[in-house]
Amino acid sequence: MARSKNEKWSVQGKYVLITGATSGIGLAAAKELAARGANLGIVARSEAKANETAAMLKELTGGRAKVDVFLADLTDQRSIRRVxxxxxxxxxxxxxxxxxxxAMFVKRIMTGDGIEQTWAVNHLAPFLLTTLLLKRLKESGEARIxxxxSHGHKMAKKGIDFDDLSAKKRFSFPQTMTGGPNFRYGETKLANVLFTSELARRLEGSGVTASCFDPGLVATNFNQDNGLLARMTMAVMKRFSRTPERGAETLVWLADSDEVSGQSGRYYADLKEAVPAAPARSLEDARRLWETSEEQTRNSQS
Ligand SMILES: NC(=O)c1ccc[n+]([C@@H]2O[C@H](COP(=O)([O-])OP(=O)(O)OC[C@H]3O[C@@H](n4cnc5c(N)ncnc54)[C@H](OP(=O)(O)O)[C@@H]3O)[C@@H](O)[C@H]2O)c1
Known part of the structure; x- marks a missing residue:
């Protein structure tokens, strides 16, 4: 139902569907959104962790919040379609x-769909889930995506390498100044900004807005499954990192604040709009990425 002119937007009584709410930034955001009166749907790969999170969110709100659990492995397009x-x-x-x-992966792993895994989880999963749910978001009258x-999108200085979407070059040795898993990760986070830009363009006039944000450097479980060296690096970085609650602040604000009503296609950091790197502002690449992503998710349709 459309809200009246004087009614301010908030998540109170609204339905928020969130991926990655079993840990880190997503968990901190889910807790805060539940505390502010949202009902939640959490999309997770581990049933045990999802149920534990749902129980925690219900307890936190004294049983008030409705929390639905949906299970999906975001590396697998058929799993995303099912969910x-x-x-x-x-x-x-x-x-x-x-x-x-x-997530970030130190090794080049190909998924069952034939997609490099960082690209599959960080870019194609949001693309596919969003496009599959778009009709329902539009039906809700006014909605936000x-x-x-990440600030890490700035590492992809030359933009998306459309000739090497499976990242053979990025993972090849010897690693160059633009090679390696960090840079692949950065490329997927650049894809998040370009996806938001093109999504917003396609949603113009629909009442649905699209935003993305950088949470800053946050102490979470991120990069903990990539061996001892990665864990040691993260332990050192922890000293300079924010808490998950601080990292989730801009997410919660984008979900809950009336201030950003109607704003679409923008990139935010620390509760304000920010300017992403030049490759993230290419409307042509945003369009090309959308078309490429449609192709890369087409085969899992049947
Ligand atoms: N931490 C930082 O400094 C930082 C900085 C900039 C951007 N980010 C971004 O913030 C987001 C959240 O990361 P985080 O730092 O909070 O890390 P995290 O603590 O590792 O949380 C990642 C979440 O994603 C879920 N996930 C990962 N792979 C999945 C898959 N294949 N299927 C379903 N769910 C999956 C994890 O589920 P499990 O609980 O089952 O593992 C977890 O809930 C990511 O997009 C990351 O790129 C993080």
Whole structure:
């Protein structure tokens, strides 16, 4: 139902669907959104962790919050398609979709869909989930789509390498100044900004907005599954990192604040709009990425 002119937007009583809420930034955001009166749908790969999170969120709100659990492995397009069907069947409305789950992989792993895994989880999963749920978001009258990007997008200085989408060059040795898993990760976070830009363009006049943000450097479980060296690096970085609650502040603000109503296609950091790097502002690359992503998700349709 459309809100009246004087009614301010907030998540109170709204339905927020969020990926990656079992840990780190997503968990901190889910707790705060539940505390502010949102009902939640959490999309997670581990049933045990998802149920534990749901129980925690219900307890936090004294049983008030409704928390639905949806299971999906975001490396697998068929799993995303299955969960989207389940969400459409169970959720009559979605007011906010938060594409937050993300990861970095030190090795080049190809998924069953033939996609390099960092690209699959960080870019194609938000793309596919969002496009599959778009009709429901539009039906909700006014809705928001928020994607967790990163300042790391600035590492992809030359933009998306459309000739090497499976990142053979990025992972090849010897690593160059633009090679290696960090740079691949940066490229996927650049894709988050370009995706938001093109999504916003396609959603113009629909009442649905798209935003992305940089949470800053945050102490979470990020990069903990990549061996001892990665864990040691993260332990050192922890000293300079924010808490997950601080990292989630801009996400919560984008979901809950009336201030950003109607704003679309923008990149934010620290509760304000920020300017992403030049490759993230290319409308041509944003369009090309959308078309490429459609192609890369087409085969899992049948
Ligand atoms: N930490 C930082 O400094 C930082 C900085 C900039 C941007 N970010 C971005 O912030 C987002 C959240 O990361 P975080 O730092 O909070 O890391 P995290 O603590 O590792 O949380 C990542 C979340 O994503 C989920 N996830 C990962 N792979 C998945 C898959 N294949 N299927 C389903 N869910 C999956 C994880 O589920 P499990 O609990 O099952 O592992 C977890 O809930 C990511 O997009 C990341 O790129 C982080």
């Amino acid at each position: 989207a069907s389940e969400i459409l069947a169970r959720c009559p409305r979605i007011d906010v979709l938060v594409n937050n789950a993300g 928020i994607t967790t990007s």
